[in-house]
Amino acid sequence: MMRKRGLELGRWKGLLYVLPALVVVAVFTVYPLLRAFLMSFYTKYKFSTDTVLSYGINNYTYIFGDSVFQKALSNTFIYVLFVVPISIAISLVLAVMLNEKIRLRSFFQTVYFLPYVTSVVAMGIVFGWLFHSNYGLLNYFLGLFGIQPVQWLNRPSTALPALIIFSIWKSLAFNIIIFLAGLQTIGAHYYQAARVDSAGRWRQFSRITVPLLSPIIAYAFIIGLISSFKVYAEVYALFGGRAGPADSCITIVYYLYRQFYVNWNFGIASAAAVVLFLIILAFTVIQLRVAKRRVHY
Amino acid sequence: MEVRLDRLTKRFGSVVAVDDLSLELNDGEMIGLLGPSGCGKSTTLFMLAGLLTPDVGEIWFGDENVTAVPPEKRGIGLVFQNYALYPHMTVLQNIMFPLINTKVPKQKAVVMAEEMAELVQIRELLARKPSELSGGQQQRVAIARALAKKPRLLLLDEPLSNLDARLRMETREEIRRIQREVGITSVFVTHDQEEAMSISDRIAVIREGALQQFEEPQLMYRNPQNLFVAKFMGTPAINILEAEVHGGGLYCGDIRLAGANKAKAGKVLAGIRPESFVADADGFAATVGHVEMLGRDLIASFELGGQPVKALVDTETILRPGNVLNFRVKEGRILCFDTETKELVGSV
CATH class of the missing domain: 2.40.50.140 (Nucleic acid-binding proteins)
Structure with missing residues (x-):
């Protein structure tokens, strides 16, 4: 009896310790989540008095009928499809190169890490210049090969590729850092063994580095997917607050933002948020399933 | 294949790891490189493997100068102290890895790998991952992988140091059996004089990178050239x-x-x-x-x-x-x- 009471007491004591954290999470995460979910079903809502006049699924039917939301959905998917794998591939190669015993190694590591600690807005301005149709560095280089200047940021057809290029560059930093950390954990003896086993550079990379780094690569994929589905700041920074020319670069979160803060359609914004949440959830679950089969721990 | 180390010297910064070392190995002979830790025996082994390049001196395999030949082209098998089995591959894939790398067709590689598994008696373990094996089993896989591509020279870097005492005795006999069966020239690095004496045809005692004596175990024990060798060989000590x-x-x-x-x-x-x-x-x-x-x-x-x-x-x-x-x-x-x-x- 005594022991059981002691256990009970310990449990309450433990709960007491985590209570402050629980309160914070409840107030700032759980409550808004539930609230947003509920709000997505408000069809008539008086903001000034916080009274809901009717509930329904009209918000959902609205967004799926809205061509702007469809554009936002397809843009976001295209964005994720290009940014995540390309960024991971490039960062992997760069990380392997930076892990070699090269001169100025720590200098290069710092350079590649800089984007991570730089403000997105500042980078947006710089890339605005790089992409500039008359003075931009990118068009200058293209000009060297006789290619006509491209109106990168001013035409709907090139705006999304520009955004993707910008985002790939920006996301390299984080991936390179975690890949470098992962590479440090792969013992040098595996590479010595591989060399003795007559494996060339490429086979060392594909048969040793990639499989042994696969937990980190899977992690980078999940983090990349989640953050790319939530893309917003990059759009805002690159196009100076617009969603690209003629909304050509609108994303789900940008749509959500506009509905909420500009149009004051709280219900519609919440419905978009719920849809985004479900998409990310689905992709993360699929990703974890795949990782379970393919990743070597 | 005869192996000749001709006046090898290797420095790391200001430290001389191997100092003017010369050795000649006969075909099919098992040589023990013996010395206290940090004496340069592993450095010597890694130079034989091609993973390190000597600063001075030459390495000859038969009448071929291999000093500048990279490890992937040397035709050697190396058993690492910690085995260095690829953790993401099965035992079979581990043994096949050097074969696939040298463009052996997959079918043939499987047969060769199975033969090797037979030789080291791990046939029933082929589908397992290294993490599912005991230390002794991992050791056998490492030897099978090293021998799979029929190397000219087998190098073993303290292969028994991660095993417990009883297993160590068994495994050293096993290594000796396999080496005799294959008839391969071998170099065995150890800091354990008993191990060296029990397994080697000849022992090279190294101290601070320099060769002290190169002799058959019995003769070395009986007639150590200097005080260092005398003290190093035998338990209890002289x-x-x-x-x-x-x-x-x-x-x-x-x-x-x-x-x-x-x-x-x-x-x-x-x-x-x-x-x-x-x-x-x-x-x-x-x-x-x-x-x-x-x-x-x-x-x-x-x-x-x-x-x-x-x-x-x-x-x-x-x-x-x-x-x-x-x-x-x-x-x-x-x-x-x-x-x-x-x-x-x-x-x-």
Whole structure:
């Protein structure tokens, strides 16, 4: 009896310790989540008095009928499809190169890490210049090969590729850092063994580095997917607050933002948020399933 | 294949890891590279593997100079101290890896890998991952992988140091069996003199990067070239006593250990192996201080001319501290070393 009471007491004591954290999470995460979910079903809502006049699924039917939301959905998917794998591939190669015993190694590591600690807005301005149709560095280089200047940021057809290029560059930093950390954990003896086993550079990379780094690569994929589905700041920074020319670069979160803060359609914004949440959830679950089969721990 | 190391020197910064080392290995011979940790034996092995390049000197495989040949083209098998099995591959994939890399067709590679698994007796483990194997099994996989591509030279870097004592004994016999069966020239690095003596055809003792002696185990044990080798070989260690040659005899304090008619008078260091003491009623008397039971033998500690000595004694009689024993030293078994150069000057 005594022991059981002691256990009970310990449990309450433990709960007491985590209570402050629980309160914070409840107030700032759980409550808004539930609230947003509920709000997505408000069809008539008086903001000034916080009274809901009717509930329904009209918000959902609205967004799926809205061509702007469809554009936002397809843009976001295209964005994720290009940014995540390309960024991971490039960062992997760069990380392997930076892990070699090269001169100025720590200098290069710092350079590649800089984007991570730089403000997105500042980078947006710089890339605005790089992409500039008359003075931009990118068009200058293209000009060297006789290619006509491209109106990168001013035409709907090139705006999304520009955004993707910008985002790939920006996301390299984080991936390179975690890949470098992962590479440090792969013992040098595996590479010595591989060399003795007559494996060339490429086979060392594909048969040793990639499989042994696969937990980190899977992690980078999940983090990349989640953050790319939530893309917003990059759009805002690159196009100076617009969603690209003629909304050509609108994303789900940008749509959500506009509905909420500009149009004051709280219900519609919440419905978009719920849809985004479900998409990310689905992709993360699929990703974890795949990782379970393919990743070597 | 004969292997020749010709005046190899390797420096790491200001540290000389290997210092002007020359060795010649006969075809099919098992060589033990023996020395304390940090003596340069692993460095020597890695230079043989091509993972390190010597600063000075040449390495010859048969009549081919391989000094500048990278490891992937050297045709060697290497067993790492920690085995370095690829954790994400199965045992079969591990053994096949060097074969696939050298463009052996997959079908043939599987057959060859299975043959290797047969040789090291791990057939039933082929589908497992290294993490599902015991240390001894991992060791066998590592040997199978090293031998799979039929190398010209097998290198083993402290292959037994991660195994427990009993398994170590078994595995060293196993390595010897496999090596004999394949008939491959092999180099075995170890810091354990017993291991080196039991497994090698010849032992090269290395100290601070320099070769001390290169000899068959029995001859090396019997005739160590210098004090270092003498002390390094054998457990319990050889007794080293300050002794003096005068009046045709070798004396330790007041005790005459042996006749030494031909020896030059003067101070020497006398090395006496613990097993070289024999009970003799006419010998010198010693009061036993401490007794250590080993099983078959026991070690009796006593003082000889004021200097501590350990002797192996049979277990026929019960020996207790304080007992008095009479000993002599077997004829010809006292090794005399120069007090300055520490080189062997003779035995009496």
